[in-house]
Amino acid sequence: MKIAISANHAEKSQNVAAELTDKLKKAGFDLDCDQPSVVITIGGDGTLLNAFHKYSDRLDEIRFIGVHTGHLGFYTDWRDYEIDLLVESLIYETEQSVSYPLLDVILSYSDGQPDRKYIALNEATIRNIERTMVAEVYIRDEFFEKYRGDGLSVSTPTGSTAYSKSLGGAVVNPRVKAIQMNEIASINNRVFRSLGSPLIIAEDDWIRIDLKRDDKYQLHIDHFVESQVNLASAYFKVSDKQIHFASYRHTHFWRRVNDAFIGNM
Known part of the structure; x- marks a missing residue:
């Protein structure tokens, strides 16, 4: 070893x-x-x-x-x-090991540069640096909604206890191979309307976010931050890869949640 x-x-x-x-x-x-x-x-x-x-x-x-x-x-x-x-x-x-799902992120650009691929343990978040973010959200390539707000965040099940939870997302057991999308301060009124609720996407589905061209964006992958220009779209799905933890002393997921947020189990 x-x-x-x-x-x-x-x-x-x-x-x-x-x-x-x-x-x-x-x-x-x-x-x-x-x-x-x-x-x-x-x-x-x-x-x-x-x-x-x-x-x-x-x-x-x-x-x-x-x-x-x-x-x-x-x-x-x-x-x-x-x-x-x-x-x-x-x-x-x-x-032996216990395995948790991860998140694949693929970015496409409007200037012809190659796609970039990332992997996240907790979440990936996209924000418009200069103004309200405008984006079209597709689920399995079918148009779902037009979003306006501060940004969108997509998390893994283990990431559902991190930034996703602070956005009002559900806590998801990592035995469920899924990803969750949360809106960040969305604009909802008579003119602009998005769902305003977390979306939990199945393992064989994916999310595509088409972005307004020529704006400047900020990409957060877990605790890393990158500025993005000429960003056209972002694609999110459950990764084929997983993270493996040695299992001989691995705390049960719901005990972790209790210890982190309640503390009386």
Whole structure:
């Protein structure tokens, strides 16, 4: 087993990473950041998101483990004081995993440049930088609505507990292979009208958003942000890829939700 450790820059996380590195070496594990089969993140959800995108081209070969050193971590199953238990679990582990759906995003441009493809663990969001965003929304290439507002966000089931939830979206169990679209401050009156409710799209469907040409847009993929010019359309679907978490200490999804938002389970 080849293991990579990815920690944020906080002093506590760096200390835990040093301790874990030492214990893994003493246990005979091979530490390899280039070709790992297991990636251990130390910090919080942002640290895991960084590692996910770093290894996004090798998701079929990697299982992730999250060690939590902060106040709240939705993707982290271990605490910083459980390093000995984690190493012991790695020694006797069975290579089983729990898998969650991901989101494919494909952008097309009006100036002839090649399409760009992205993958998201939580969500992808498009906003117009300069003015109200105007977009036509298609579901499986059938026109659904004309949207006006601040932007549109499409999330995965695990991402339904992140930005999507703050937009009024439903919390979706990741065993449901679906994506969810939420409107951001939509304009709804006698002249302009969109559904105004979250849309949950099945695994074999897709969403296409056609955008007003020559406007400037901002694309958010998880916690990364890119400016986009000459953007013509964005296509969203459930990805063929999945993220895999080592399952010997993987917290049940609804317990995660309870711990994160309620805290009395």
